[in-house]
Amino acid sequence: MLPDDWRRQLVEVIRGAETPDTSWFSGGPHLSPTEQIAIYQEQYRLRLGDALREELPGCLHLWGNEADAVLFAYLNAYPSESWTLDRVHQHLPRFLCETGRDAAWIEMAELECAVSRSFEARDVPPLPPEALTGTPALALSPAVERLRFRFPVHRLRSALLMEEELPSLEEGDYPVILCRPERQVRHLELHPAAWALVDTIGQGGSLAEALAVASRDTDPTWLAGQLGSWFQLFVERRVLVAG
Amino acid sequence: MTPTHPPTKVSRFSVPDLGIGVGYRVPHYAQVVEHRPAMDWFEVLAENFMVNGGSPRFYLERLREHYRVVPHGVSLSLGSDADPEHLQRLSALIQELRPPWFSDHLCMTGVSRRQIHDLLPLPYTPAVRDHVVARIREIQDRTGTLFALENVSSYLGYTDSVMPEWAFYAEVVEAADCAMLLDVNNVYVSSINHGFDPKVYLDAVPADRVVQVHLAGHMERGAWRLDTHDRPVIDPVWALYRHLIRRTGPVSTLIEWDDNIPSFSRLQAEAELARQHRDRALSGAEEATDVAG
Structure with missing residues (x-):
């Protein structure tokens, strides 16, 4: 039986934060339970990684070869809290501060978060x-x-x-x-x-x-x-x- | 081919048949609002427009001036608890657009403060059914607008499930008294992944609750299928679509193409193909060769 908090546990499994209890999953004609879960884990990394890369061109440039490592360390520390992918990166400046990263990295993250906020801010009439x-x-x-x-x-x-x-x-x-x-x-x-x-x-x-x-x-x-x-x-x- | 009586609209809901539409996607925003290409209607991804202002709002307002628009969401997460901010913004969008219906998925996308932004299937149990039904009733009451529930494509099943997906889906929409957005491609993908007959699925759902159909392309990954929305609809899915249309009569249909997005003229061609398949099904011709899979 799935425990009462199956939802939370399933989400943590997909994020890779908990080990799956494969007895929850029925498997199928082509894939084992472990392989089935792996599909969702892969899709999670692709989707969230793509969302971050789209919002953070400047950060990606500064991070260079470390980009994927930084992205997924951030996602592990600050999972998405919101219904919209547009906010996935909102805690990135804080994360970079907490992990002692370069000031330029932190400032670029602040800039790219600010760009996202500006992009969807409320419209107001121009001032004549x-x-x-x-x-x-x-x-x-x-x-x-x-x-x-x-x-x-x-x-x-x-x-x-x-x-x-x-x-x-x-x-x-x-x-x-x-x-x-x-x-x-x-x-x-x-x-x-x-x-x-x-x-x-x-x-x-x-x-x-x-x-x-x-x-x-x-x-x-x-x-x-x-x-x-x-x-x-x-x-x-x-x-x-x-x- | 064996001629039969042409199917007529069987919907229990007073909603229009919008014809064949496509999703409104960023690469086409400017072209659509500036050149107004021929298209019966557009589906908009609700969350993209649940923002305070800026470019998305501008292009939505221009779109509405010339086309019928129906919002489609991905974040209601009916298998988990409601997010008050999401619900407030979605309700505001629906009040603004006044669509004939709006839709989201039979799934879970996360839990409080932990979102995975994917459409996770649910265990098909009475307890989960009751939870989803309560969520849909609340949403329909709050928005005062017909809700259409969409089936997802899936790659896993739960040992706790006590009924097949199509029975669960039918029980939910009957108990919630809502409509269905039947994604034929999702039925096909899941039928391969889980090993069931897609026609059994299509024949089991209450046809009079189907107000919209989704069609899309998917990717072969060896023996299983990944729902990618990045390529044309394949023939077995067209065959299933015709099979469904013969049950439902004329139902609003939408081509989803969300990745590797082609030119708008290519989308128009895919929509025209959908129209031909729909017309063929509505003509009353029953085909012995319409066997999917």
Whole structure:
């Protein structure tokens, strides 16, 4: 007889986390119970592995020959919890931190998780340019993700996807946001003051507060000369929406 | 061929015969919404569109402007417990689309916080039947929409099972008072893997509950078959399809092609082939050569 918690045990067997009790399975004309279970175990690895590879082109590049080992170590540590395959990788940055991996690996995982969130974020109407007159209440589009990297993993990922020459991962300060103009997730690498402005609005700050934060450590004359083009960019790329 | 009376629609449900459709898949999104190729209807993978926004929602909204759309899910996991978030998002999608029915599988895809994203067959026991029936009743009540239960292809069976799959399937849909999405390819694949006669299966299910048929290709793996949805439908499956249509009358039919996805024109050709097989079955011609396997 199958025990009451047969469901959980069966799932753990398919994941390879428990040894199957072959007396549960009837076998068939062509396959033994062990061979039958092996089909589902193989399909599990193929399906989950493919789902992760699709979401993580940048990570796969950085992991190189270790890619499969890292993928399946992650899946063993953090099995899929959700009904959707789109979230299978959501704990990857945490896993890489816990296992002491390179900072660039962790940042690439954070970027690729952020890309997934941005891709399916809620749609909101674009902000008309005339809305920027005066002191409008502004917010960030739900598709905007704010990221600050030590390594230019965003440049590397874009180059990989565009099949361009790959940049080196030179350590520095890289203020980045993701946005989704025309349904395509894009990154914008910003001046630190522009990133601070966006970040303050993202935290619920007013436009005045955002400008005050952006002006710290920044020459006011230079900043005043930049604001027009920054806001034009933020409207065009659907970074800002009505608050 | 022996002429017989043409079959008429026997469905107990007031749902339309949508004709022949195909699955709406990412490589074809832009082509379909921009060029509106001829197709009777589309099935959409519900989970792909149970998101807050972005590209999937855009292409679903454009699709609905020009075609009939029916959602098909893969994550209800009727053999285990309900996921509240999944159910909430699915219900919202169904309220939005207002389809004549929606569907998911007679299977389990995982348990709480442990998802394997595969369609695991269930033990065919009264206790499991009652569990699945309760889940379907809850889902139909919540959505107010007819639910169609689909049979899965399978590679294992349980020593606990006390009845064949077709008897279990029939008992579930009768007790839940829901419809059937009968996947003829799945019946064929399982018949090879488990060694039963697929016609016995098709003859045992309540024909008046079948509102939709799935057809797909599969892979030979030596003596057994793997359901891959990556190639054309094979002749024995077409023969089983005609056999079923002679029982059900005209039923909405869908070509599933989910891997190695071909051009849309190739999908259209496969759908046209399905139409020819369906018309042949509906013409009343009974063929002595319609023996599958």
